[in-house]
Amino acid sequence: xxxxxxxxxxxxxxxxxxxxxxxxxxxxxxxxxxxxxxxxxxxxxxxxxxxxxxxxxxxxxxxxxxxxxxxxxxxxxxxxxxxxxxxxxxxxxxxxxxxxxxxxxxxxxxx
Amino acid sequence: xxxxxxxxxxxxxxxxxxxxxxxxxxxxxxxxxxxxxxxxxxxxxxxxxxxxxxxxxxxxxxxxxxxxxxxxxxxxxxxxxxxxxxxxxxxxxxxxxxxxxxxxxxxxxxxxxxx
Numbered sequence: 001x002x003x004x005x006x007x008x009x010x011x012x013x014x015x016x017x018x019x020x021x022x023x024x025x026x027x028x029x030x031x032x033x034x035x036x037x038x039x040x041x042x043x044x045x046x047x048x049x050x051x052x053x054x055x056x057x058x059x060x061x062x063x064x065x066x067x068x069x070x071x072x073x074x075x076x077x078x079x080x081x082x083x084x085x086x087x088x089x090x091x092x093x094x095x096x097x098x099x100x101x102x103x104x105x106x107x108x109x110x111x
Numbered sequence: 112x113x114x115x116x117x118x119x120x121x122x123x124x125x126x127x128x129x130x131x132x133x134x135x136x137x138x139x140x141x142x143x144x145x146x147x148x149x150x151x152x153x154x155x156x157x158x159x160x161x162x163x164x165x166x167x168x169x170x171x172x173x174x175x176x177x178x179x180x181x182x183x184x185x186x187x188x189x190x191x192x193x194x195x196x197x198x199x200x201x202x203x204x205x206x207x208x209x210x211x212x213x214x215x216x217x218x219x220x221x222x223x224x225x226x
Binding site: 008032036041042044046049091097098101102103104 | 154
């Protein structure tokens with residue numbers, strides 16, 4: 001991901017709606033991408049990963065989309081729940097080396 | 112699987128003292144562990160890569176004499192903040208992976224406050 005400064009983007013969604021969190025990365029050689037969820041005061045938690053030979057991967061309520069042409073990654077969360085409120089980070093790497101983390105997006109789920 | 116444990120979860124120390132943080136891989140062996148630092152509302156910044164049985168590799172700008180890393184076994188890496196000062200106050204997080212090309216798994220971090 002691209003760490004672009006001190007501003008932490010925030011996304012607010014209504015409970016039950018779908019969430020889409022976006023991430024840009026800069027290394028065109030990156031071939032492995034991960035989304036992490038970080039709750040306050042805790043370490044990042046693995047959500048889902050995708051390799052460059054795929055453009056979409058689905059998990060439980062989450063989908064990651066990869067667009068290598070524009071170096072863009074997105075995380076879709078279906079039926080967002082209060083427990084999804086956290087900061088979400090993307091990370092990219094080349095063959096699992098030197099992960100680069102994005103600036104993060106704070107997801108707030110409104111009741 | 113792939114559980115990483117970090118201890119302590121928080122520590123308060125006086126300026127000038129040293130603090131040791133432990134990172135353990137509980138159910139796998141990790142030849143490589145990673146230490147990150149995170150400031151409030153910011154992303155993770157890699158400090159160093161800890162290699163079992165050899166010297167750690169530090170990122171540019173990280174003082175190796177201040178942040179001592181020891182990786183004495185395949186399941187334990189330690190980070191010692193020497194002669195801590197208030198500007199060292201931060202959230203320190205370790206991570207490990209089961210192998211190259213595998214995701215990083217993180218500990219729950221250590222909140223260091225230097226008074």
